[in-house]
Amino acid sequence: MNAFQATLLVAGKDLRMELRSKDSLNAAIAFSMAMLVLFSFAFDADAEQAREIAGGLLWLIFTFAGTLLLNRSFARELPNDCLEALLASPLPAAGILFGKAVSNAVLLLAVELICLPVFGIFYNIAWTRQWLPLLAVLILATWGMSVIGTVFSALTVHLQLREVMLPVLVYPVLIPSLLAAILLSAHLIGGQPLNGDTYAWLRLLVGFDVIFTLLTGAVASKVLVG
């Protein structure tokens, strides 16, 4: 079985497990909604201000919600030694990691796509004017978060302080991608099309994803065998 088939297999398994139990998904959605409400009190913004802070607000929520999902990614394999079984299987290490990254990205994207309309209603913002580039930004930034988060989730799965360590490791690495996502999202939610300056940030986002995806592929066997 090649790495691509293994990726699809592991992603399918993880998504099936999550959709049957909905443990992390429900928690992430409930958390995001609570944050949306809290932020509305914290900033008390009118429509114009809300558009300006939209990028930062949304990506803070997505990042925190993402950590909830990512923490469970490998931790759910711990009972009954499922992780050992997964490692002992003939699946290539890169397939396992990318499979989990894909499943995390899909789940996080689902949370984001639920949050956006709710955000639009709560804050009275028409966010759909540049929906296609916005979707591209969401996918790119979410993939970066998922692929890095999955690697670090694997590194921290055996630690006692797992839930604490994951954000400490993931957030600093994610900052360049998050900055790009925040800026681009605010720009696009404001209804402005991509232009010269924002393309530079988009390039940063794409470059970030490419570099870390390749890096993950390169170190995959070291991450999981350890």
Added chain:
Amino acid sequence: MRQKFILLALLIAAVMFSWNLYRIFLVLPDDAEQGAIYRVLFFHVPALWAGMLAFFVAFVGSIGYLVKKELHYDYLSVANVEVGLVFSIIGTVMGMIWARPVWGIWWTWDARLTSMFICILLYLAYILLRRAISEPRQRAQFCAIFSIFAFVDIPIVWYSIRWWRTQHPQPIVGEPGAIDPAMKSVLYTNLIPMVCLVAALVAIRMYQEETQFTLDRLRRRVNAAE
């Protein structure tokens, strides 16, 4: 051998720092625009360069560990990360001391300062991860992977000054005529003692790691014998 290396490195550092301090404070005149405060730059720039060099060596050491699986590479990495972190913080604080009278502010969120701050956060996370894992081989492997991920951030730090137009002074080193030759000479020659100091501290820190490993092994043997 190691002691001789440390002594030699410290000796070079002491002699050259003394000579450079004499030149910085007694030979070079005040800057026409900035006055006396520009002298901080003779330590700010070399400290950051030395810190970056240490992070690069840590990155090489991390790859070395993943390839060879020898703990000496791990000692090299951790020693360089810790020393590099100290020098980065020193360099950044000196930059802030320079910025206060020249820019009128301690800190600004421009790309280069932000990237440097992210860099410091990354290597702090490395140290936290190291403390969370007790098994030496697993610790070495996971920290090596994290160090490689963290180092990918460094090019963003290094080139961000060219990627974004920022408040930070454009790079003046390397452009002919932009800096007075006498000042340039001091700036470059201050890098040598700074690197010697880093090398000596790294050698001492590596020795501590080796001793710690030997102690742990003896302790385990004693516990097993009881």
